[in-house]
Amino acid sequence: MxxxxxxxxLFRRGIFHLAVTAFALVMLYPMLWMLSSSLKDTTEIFVKSHQLIPSEWSFDNYVTGFKGFAGISFSVFFKNSFIITILSVLGTVISSALVAYGFARIRFKFAPFWFACMMLTMMLPAEVLMIPQYILFHKIGWINTFLPLIVPSFFGGAFFIFLIIQFMRGIPRELDEAAVIDGCGKYRTFAMVILPLLTPPLITTAIFKFYWTWDDFFSPLLYLNSPKLATVSLAIKNFSDPTMKTDWGAMFAMSVLSIIPIVVVFFLFQRYIVDGISTTGLKG
Structure with a gap:
């Protein structure tokens, strides 16, 4: 018996693992196909698209792709993306943590009203804000600079603020009271007591903001006109030329390189994503 x-x-466990493995292969297939295509000759990519293993391994696509276009190396586009992404992440983490501390720990007039206003901003479609923001940035002379892509991050994000607030509500207020007894003000209490305890939600915020900013295509397309200021997403799109022959091999090669930072960040900090979201959902 x-x-x-x-x-x-054992049979059920085997079936479960087979199903999960099959599902994982389905999800990974587009990335495997892109990696395979980056190592094929351009003429072979669509002729033998079903074949993941190239007939002849070629790394010329990476050499050609990294040369970029218009005399601009692809390293310039990576540098632009890293500048925008890193500064946006820093701005979002710092500002969201400060605003969350204000809502979670400081009593001020009309706090529920301002909190509701902040939450309502999450319901606004990006298309509603696109034209007013563009007009504003155009009038102050920020078009064709990195400023429209970086500066708004220093005013926080409603989703991240709410995430941090929920986590912060689970931190005992006795710690704040003890800090006040020791002579700490609000800012020192935040910096010395609260901030060190916010590691999971802050890292979760940084990871999501990194993903969203690095992958963003429309905002750089809207605000950046100079090829020297283009991000990786814009540069990859510029490999496609409907009027001439598109170098698909170079495009796929640079696409593979573009996802490396995302994969590295995910594998280094994946446990913080789970900790930050799961513990936030339990606080209250």
């Missing part, structure tokens, strides 16, 4: 039960459990 015990053997049969154990056999059934």
């Amino acid at each position: 015990g053997t049969s039960v154990r056999t059934i459990r």
Whole structure:
């Protein structure tokens, strides 16, 4: 009886792992196809698209792609993306943590009203804000600079503020009171007591902001006109030329390189994503 039960459990576990593996392969197939295409000759990419293993391995696509276009190396586009992404992440983390501390720990007039206004901003479609923001940035002379892509991040993000608030509500207020007794003001209490305890939600905020900024295509397309200021997403799109022959091999090669930072960040900090979201959902 015990053997049969154990056999059934092993069978169910085997079926489960097979199903999960099959699902993982389906999800990973586009990335595997892109990696395979980056190592094929351009003429072979669509002729033998079903074949993941190239007939002849070629790294010329990476050499050609990294040369960029218009005399601008692809390293310039990576540098632009890193500048925008890193500064946006820093701005979002710092400002969102400060605003969350104000809502979670400081009593001020009309706090519920301002909190509701902040939450309502999450319901506004990006298309509603696009034209007013563009007009504003155009009038102050920020078009064709990195400023429209970086400066708004220093005013926080409603989603991240709410995430940090929920986590902060689970931190005992006795810690704040003890800090006040020791002579700490609000800012020192935040810096010395609260901030060190916010590691999970802050890292979660940084990771999501990194993903969203690095992958952003429309905002750089809207505000950046000079090829020297283009981000990786814009540069990859420029490999496609409907009027002439598109160098698909170089495009796929640079696409592979563009996802490396995202993959590295995910594998280094994936446990913080789970900790930050799961613990935030339990606080209250």
